[in-house]
Amino acid sequence: MSADRLDFTVPSKGRIGEQTMAMLARCGLAVSMRSPRSYAGTVPALPGVAAHLQRASDIVEQVRSGNADLGITGRDILAESGAGSDEVVILWDDLGYSRARLAIAVPDAWVDVVSVADLAEVALELRGGGRALRVATSFPALTRNFLIEHGVYNLRVVNTSGSVEAAPSLGSADIVCDIVETGSALRQNRLRELPDGVVMRSAACLIGNVAALRADSAKRELAGRMLEYVEAHLAAAEAYTITANVSGASPEAVAASILGDLDLSGIKGPTVSPVYEKSGQASWYAITVTIARDRLIDAVAHLRSAGAASIIARRVDYLFGESSAAKARMLEKLGIGE
Structure with missing residues (x-):
């Protein structure tokens, strides 16, 4: 473990290794290895993070002993190890795979x-x-x-x-x-x-060394940023952004028609802006809402009932909140105030 970097261990082999690399890449935290046969690399999105490949069964001990600051392993392996909460902290208890x-x-x-x-x-x-x-x-x-x-x-x-x-x-x-x-x-x-x-x-989980994260604010900051990537990506997996054109007398009238069903009008409500047609008239408005994935078709039907056309739905890569709940949980578990 180095004082000027955050050492991050990930599984080197097997299905959990493949799934971990894929998950990190989807989160924007792709690991770049020094060479195809190397067991060390970097996370380009987070300068200061050094990645190390280890057997999943060894990662808990690497983190507990302080040889690594963070690691991804299975909750079953963590439980079997008997590592105490004063040694190892669970930063994310279910990464969505290896269940x-x-x-x-x-x-x-x-x-x-x-x-x-x-x-x-x-x-x-x-x-x-x-x-x-x-x-x-x-x-x-x-x-x-x-x-x-x-x-x-x-x-x-x-x-x-x-x-x-x-x-x-x-x-x-x-x-x-x-x-x-x-x-x-x-x-x-x-x-x-x-x-x-x-x-x-069990499921794949992200763990950290309690002593290292408590003692080093730079390591905590990097760990917090990693958590934000993971948190925002996993939250986005359940969301779609919908854009559409809606005819209306005014932005307020269009917003009112969309807000007719609060469950289908976005997280806080629709974003409404004028569409400047070639004719020079502005009777059409572009609306944007973010909808839960399982309500997508319901939302499309609601927009159609409001007179929407050219409805486009896109998957969301990241969905950030006003603050990071995951980072706040980490600080709470470490006994550190903001």
């Missing part, structure tokens, strides 16, 4: 096991036979805590990396606790998820 759940799954052949309570009974039966219920997982702490909290005491956690789902068929475990997105890997290995066996839900 999954850590869940308990049992063999299809265990037809009588339909809940975690049933697992507790199986564990007791196994104790009578002199052995424990074996659980394969890459998340031993989370798995053990969840099962014990749900009354499954006679267990042995088999710490497994790689294809956790294969452990029961290989005979190295009885059940698994693994990351599930679609469930296809479980089905392929003749496993099924228990409905009440969800340990936690």
Whole structure:
């Protein structure tokens, strides 16, 4: 970690690595690597930010130890690490990708096991036979805590990396606790998820080193700017800007017709300006409104009812508010006033 820059770690491999790079690019924070084989680069939109590629599983420790100021990893990995809030702060808890759940799954052949309570009974039966219920997982702490909290005491956690789902068929475990997105890997290995066996839900998150961000205002400023890019882009994903021409007697009359449905008249209301026709008359006005994505067709219908023509809808790249709620949350978590 350098005193004159903000060190930012991102996943180097796998789906989370690809999705992270794509998300950052969409946010305007594209990472530029020094060379195709390099593990270091920059974020041109934010001079002073140095990017480093690391395994997602190592990023929490890099941030906790102070080797990195910020990092992107999974909430599941963060929870498993046991990093305290006095060491690592979550700056954005769901970046919109790598969403999954850590869940308990049992063999299809265990037809009588339909809940975690049933697992507790199986564990007791196994104790009578002199052995424990074996659980394969890459998340031993989370798995053990969840099962014990749900009354499954006679267990042995088999710490497994790689294809956790294969452990029961290989005979190295009885059940698994693994990351599930679609469930296809479980089905392929003749496993099924228990409905009440969800340990936690996960997503990619942005984390920061508490001590570094508290101590260095320059690092906080860069972190705040990064948060603003992310916040504005994710907010814009739910918005469209609509422009149209509307005939009316005056700007006030046009605005009144658009404001006839407050839910479809924009965030604060329509922007209205005259259209200067070639004829020299100004009976047409251009209006602009920003609408939630799921209300787009409703908004178009409303504008048509108000006499609109030439209606154009565009996706929004960024939607900034009067201030950054994400930056304010960061400062609050760090215990720093504006």
